[in-house]
Amino acid sequence: MSEPRRLEVLRAIVEDYVHSREPVGSKALVDRHRLGVSSATIRNDMAVLEEEGLIAAPHTSSGRIPTDKGYRLFVDRISEVKPLSAAEKKAIQTLLEGADDLDDVMDRTVRLLAQLTNQVAVVQFPRVGGASVRHIEFVLLAPQQILVVLIASNGTVQQRIVRTPAALQETELAELRQRILSAVSGVKLSVLPAELGVALSQLPPPLRAHGGTIVRTLEQLAGLGRDDRILLAGTANLARSTGDFPLSIGPILEALEEQVVMLRLLSEMEYDARGISVRIGSENPYGGLSGASVVATGYGPDAGAKLGVLGPTRMDYPTTMAAVRAVARYLSRILEE
Amino acid sequence: MSEPRRLEVLRAIVEDYVHSREPVGSKALVDRHRLGVSSATIRNDMAVLEEEGLIAAPHTSSGRIPTDKGYRLFVDRISEVKPLSAAEKKAIQTLLEGADDLDDVMDRTVRLLAQLTNQVAVVQFPRVGGASVRHIEFVLLAPQQILVVLIASNGTVQQRIVRTPAALQETELAELRQRILSAVSGVKLSVLPAELGVALSQLPPPLRAHGGTIVRTLEQLAGLGRDDRILLAGTANLARSTGDFPLSIGPILEALEEQVVMLRLLSEMEYDARGISVRIGSENPYGGLSGASVVATGYGPDAGAKLGVLGPTRMDYPTTMAAVRAVARYLSRILEE
DNA sequence: GTTGGCACTCAACACACCCAAGTGCCAAGT
DNA sequence: ACTTGGCACTTGGGTGTGTTGAGTGCCAAC
Numbered sequence: 001m002s003e004p005r006r007l008e009v010l011r012a013i014v015e016d017y018v019h020s021r022e023p024v025g026s027k028a029l030v031d032r033h034r035l036g037v038s039s040a041t042i043r044n045d046m047a048v049l050e051e052e053g054l055i056a057a058p059h060t061s062s063g064r065i066p067t068d069k070g071y072r073l074f075v076d077r078i079s080e081v082k083p084l085s086a087a088e089k090k091a092i093q094t095l096l097e098g099a100d101d102l103d104d105v106m107d108r109t110v111r112l113l114a115q116l117t118n119q120v121a122v123v124q125f126p127r128v129g130g131a132s133v134r135h136i137e138f139v140l141l142a143p144q145q146i147l148v149v150l151i152a153s154n155g156t157v158q159q160r161i162v163r164t165p166a167a168l169q170e171t172e173l174a175e176l177r178q179r180i181l182s183a184v185s186g187v188k189l190s191v192l193p194a195e196l197g198v199a200l201s202q203l204p205p206p207l208r209a210h211g212g213t214i215v216r217t218l219e220q221l222a223g224l225g226r227d228d229r230i231l232l233a234g235t236a237n238l239a240r241s242t243g244d245f246p247l248s249i250g251p252i253l254e255a256l257e258e259q260v261v262m263l264r265l266l267s268e269m270e271y272d273a274r275g276i277s278v279r280i281g282s283e284n285p286y287g288g289l290s291g292a293s294v295v296a297t298g299y300g301p302d303a304g305a306k307l308g309v310l311g312p313t314r315m316d317y318p319t320t321m322a323a324v325r326a327v328a329r330y331l332s333r334i335l336e337e
Numbered sequence: 338m339s340e341p342r343r344l345e346v347l348r349a350i351v352e353d354y355v356h357s358r359e360p361v362g363s364k365a366l367v368d369r370h371r372l373g374v375s376s377a378t379i380r381n382d383m384a385v386l387e388e389e390g391l392i393a394a395p396h397t398s399s400g401r402i403p404t405d406k407g408y409r410l411f412v413d414r415i416s417e418v419k420p421l422s423a424a425e426k427k428a429i430q431t432l433l434e435g436a437d438d439l440d441d442v443m444d445r446t447v448r449l450l451a452q453l454t455n456q457v458a459v460v461q462f463p464r465v466g467g468a469s470v471r472h473i474e475f476v477l478l479a480p481q482q483i484l485v486v487l488i489a490s491n492g493t494v495q496q497r498i499v500r501t502p503a504a505l506q507e508t509e510l511a512e513l514r515q516r517i518l519s520a521v522s523g524v525k526l527s528v529l530p531a532e533l534g535v536a537l538s539q540l541p542p543p544l545r546a547h548g549g550t551i552v553r554t555l556e557q558l559a560g561l562g563r564d565d566r567i568l569l570a571g572t573a574n575l576a577r578s579t580g581d582f583p584l585s586i587g588p589i590l591e592a593l594e595e596q597v598v599m600l601r602l603l604s605e606m607e608y609d610a611r612g613i614s615v616r617i618g619s620e621n622p623y624g625g626l627s628g629a630s631v632v633a634t635g636y637g638p639d640a641g642a643k644l645g646v647l648g649p650t651r652m653d654y655p656t657t658m659a660a661v662r663a664v665a666r667y668l669s670r671i672l673e674e
Numbered sequence: 675g676t677t678g679g680c681a682c683t684c685a686a687c688a689c690a691c692c693c694a695a696g697t698g699c700c701a702a703g704t
Numbered sequence: 705a706c707t708t709g710g711c712a713c714t715t716g717g718g719t720g721t722g723t724t725g726a727g728t729g730c731c732a733a734c
Contacts, residue, residue: 002675025727040677043728061683061728101497135476139488149486149494151476157486157496160438235572235594239587242579250576257572339706362696377708380697398697398714 008035009045010054011078014066018316021244023063068281068313071293075278075317082318084326088116092330099334102126102156106231109307109331114234116323119311120256122296124266125229126335127304131156132188138177138214143167148214150221152189158221164210176207176214192222230262237311244312251288256310261286266306269296275303276321281313295320299328300335307331345372346382347391348415351403355653358581360400405618405650408630412615412654419655421663425453429667436671439463439493443568446644446668451571453660456648457593459633461603462566463672464641468493469525475514475551480504485551487558489526495558501547513544513551529559567599574648581649588625593647598623603643606633612640613658618650632657636665637672644668 012033016024026042029035035042046064049055054070057063066074084092095112099105106123113121137149144167149159183199184192196215203211235256238249245252255261268285269277279294293315296308307328309320349370353361363379366372372379383401386392391407394400403411421429432449436442443460450458474486481504486496520536521529533552540548572593575586582589592598605622606614616631630652633645644665646657 023727027727038677039727040679041675043730044676047729057728059684061726062685063727100499134484135474137472137474137486137488139472147471147488147494149474149488151474151484151486151496157484157494159488159494162437233594236587236590239585239590242585248576248579250573253573253576257570360696364696374706375708376696377710378706380699381707384698394697396715398695399716400696 005035005037006045006048007073007078008033009042010049010066010070010074013046013049013055013064014071014074014078017065018314021314023058023065025063028063065314068283071280071313071317072278072283075280075321079318079321081274081276081322081325084322088323089326092116092326096330096334105331105334109327110231110233113307113309113323113327114237116327117309117311117320118234118240119237119309119315119320120235121233121307121309122256122262122266123231123307124263124305125231126156126300127302130188130190130301130304132186133184133192136177136181136184136218138173140168140170140173146173146214148217148221150218160217160221162213162217164213166209168210172207172210176203176211179203179207180211180215180218189222193219228259228263230259230266232256234309241312244314245291252292252310255286255288265289265294266296266308269294269306271298271303276325277308278317278321293317295324297324297328299332303328342372342374343382343385344410344415345370346379347386347403347407347411350383350386350392350401351408351411351415354402355651358651360395360402362400365400402651405620408617408650408654409620412617412658416655418611418613418662419659421659425660426663429453429663433667433671442668442671446664447568447570450644450646450660450664451574453664454646454648454657455571455577456574456646456652456657457572458570458644458646459593459599459603460568460644461600461642462568463493463637467525467527467638467641469523470521470529473514473518473521473555475510477505477507477510483510483551485554485558487555497554497558499550499554501550503547505547509544509547513540513548516540516544517548517552517555526559530556565596565600567596567603569593571646578649581651582628589629589647592623592625602626602631603633603645606631606643608635608640613662614645615654615658630654632661634661634665636669 009029012029012035013024016028016032026039026046029042030037030039046055049070050057050064053067054073055064056067058065092112095108096105099108106125110121110123113123131152133150134153135151137151139147139149144164145161146164146168147159147161149157151157180196180199183202184195187195196219200208200211200215235253238252242249265279265284265286269279271277276295276297281293282290284290284292284294289310291313292310293313294308294310295317296306298304298306308324311320346366349366349372350361353365353369363376363383366379367374367376383392386407387394387401390404391410392401393404395402429449432445433442436445443462447458447460450460468489470487471490472488474488476484476486481501482498483501483505484496484498486494488494517533517536520539521532524532533556537545537548537552572590575589579586602616602621602623606616608614613632613634618630619627621627621629621631626647628650629647630650631645631647632654633643635641635643645661648657
């Protein structure tokens with residue numbers, strides 16, 4: 001009863017189950033894969049695999065399906081990431097290069113990923129943390145209403161309307177803008193709050209009152225960044241695979257809708273040496289997502305922002321991982337320009 | 338066999354079916370509603386209603402369920418919009434007033450609507466057509482890369498990065514900005530392209546070459562507006578009511594994901610005197626949405642932007658319509674400020 | 675460590691049956 | 705001209721009973 005063959009059996013079970021959706025038995029295994037041994041031997045191997053918690057039988061005397069632990073072993077030790085076809089690579093490249101806008105790039109990316117994997121795609125906007133202040137603009141919309149705009153060096157734009165406690169003149173606002181901009185122009189967003197504090201203390205007293213409100217808004221905009229936004233696509237793919245999920249897809253849709261949940265999910269994943277991370281079923285922290293797997297990776301500078309897909313635990317991991325990795329690479333390349 | 342009573346029967350059938358999810362029979366009707374006649378009479382009425390295509394029997398000798406046409410009659414002639422409870426009104430008001438940002442307002446609105454109706458909420462961003470140019474900003478990101486920002490009087494901000502054919506100096510860009518801004522400041526977005534054309538022709542030749550690229554971008558930003566964005570919430574509510582939809586919810590999720598489809602859907606609805614519009618099941622133009630109903634209304638100035646909910650045809654129309662209308666009103670009020 | 679054989683299990687399917695809810699229709703009543 | 709009670713008929717759904725087929729576990733033999 002050799003160890004290598006047992007792993008081979010596990011791989012066969014995973015692969016068969018992934019594409020047949022049905023528990024797989026010893027007989028079917030020897031038929032479909034050239035294992036060189038009889039079904040009885042396979043049964044012995046399967047008994048051991050079950051002992052180890054890698055596979056399970058839904059009902060007594062039924063075929064086996066992989067457990068989460070089984071998938072984990074499969075992903076970590078058995079599977080090889082399947083390279084994409086040349087045609088697919090070409091398609092990715094041309095599609096992404098046709099975009100003109102950051103928003104457009106992200107939108108195309110998430111749709112592409114959903115289509116490529118036939119699953120729900122999630123893409124987080126690039127982080128702005130490393131970027132610096134390119135420009136600041138204050139626009140007087142009404143006597144006590146100011147539009148604060150922060151433009152970062154990476155091209156992201158944040159804006160918010162803020163109400164000031166007292167009315168403000170256009171000229172005062174211009175001066176305020178001038179002073180603040182000259183103080184923080186080029187400053188990294190991550191240290192912006194500190195610099196703003198200094199700048200604020202050096203303002204002439206009459207401006208300082210208003211400055212406080214506006215500066216706080218700027219701080220928020222910097223901290224907020226754009227990386228708190230995520231894009232979704234392919235939720236319809238969830239419906240196709242009803243039944244793949246133990247419960248209903250309701251909790252999953254709920255989780256997807258909560259940006260906070262998805263952001264935590266993406267950021268909490270541990271990205272190993274291969275750079276690609278997989279959370280399988282019950283490994284997911286949020287209860288509603290047991291029964292679902294997440295395949296994600298970072299992209300862009302420092303791989304700081306994340307992107308990935310979500311699907312049933314019964315998914316084609318090698319292909320999915322390949323697609324996620326490829327899309328992340330192409331996206332990184334596009335963003336470098 | 339009086340006409341009024343037949344309508345009363347239809348109303349009873351709709352109401353019972355909406356909250357029991359099961360075909361309703363003549364006996365159950367007389368039990369639950371004080372109709373003052375016997376079940377046999379109701380059966381006669383039901384036969385007529387079926388003749389008219391207002392109700393149908395899923396199987397021979399089973400209770401009846403309303404048809405799309407039946408719901409239509411119910412909505413148009415029978416039902417009365419149920420006013421919200423005082424508590425609900427209060428909740429809407431406080432929730433929406435707590436928002437600070439336009440984005441935040443819209444986000445809260447769509448979630449509120451989803452929660453209130455237990456259905457999928459769709460909110461279109463306010464139109465910018467009537468707004469005017471508040472400010473224009475060009476930021477040199479790289480020698481041939483310019484960030485073009487257009488700030489409208491209603492507080493919306495559009496930006497896009499554009500590549501110029503040749504390198505441009507910071508000073509040139511500043512001059513360009515100065516000239517264009519002075520030409521179009523305060524101009525309505527709807528006539529911006531024309532004004533930009535004039536401004537462009539009056540530029541000194543060296544600037545005109547670059548100006549062309551940038552001006553085209555500005556035109557796009559103005560046309561694009563923000564009204565092409567929609568927000569969704571409550572998709573998980575679809576999963577709760579699986580079985581309410583004849584087919585799977587897949588096509589519905591697909592439609593929801595396609596902003597273009599949703600925008601057309603919202604804009605194509607006919608808004609009658611009551612200002613609230615209902616599309617029932619097969620009345621929906623897009624095939625994937627037969628089996629779903631949409632309740633929508635306009636909000637804001639001219640009721641130009643739309644908002645609404647999507648759910649199973651078997652929905653509580655009076656309550657849903659009340660919620661949609663109330664949210665639209667409160668949102669309009671908030672936006673006026 | 676592998677294999678064929680064999681008894682055993684169990685979900686899924688098919689079939690038969692009954693029951694409750696409901697209909698359609700008719701003749702009698704108002 | 706409606707309304708009503710009565711009655712025969714339909715049918716989906718629930719329940720009980722075989723039957724079948726894929727699959728297991730175990731054992732003795734190789």
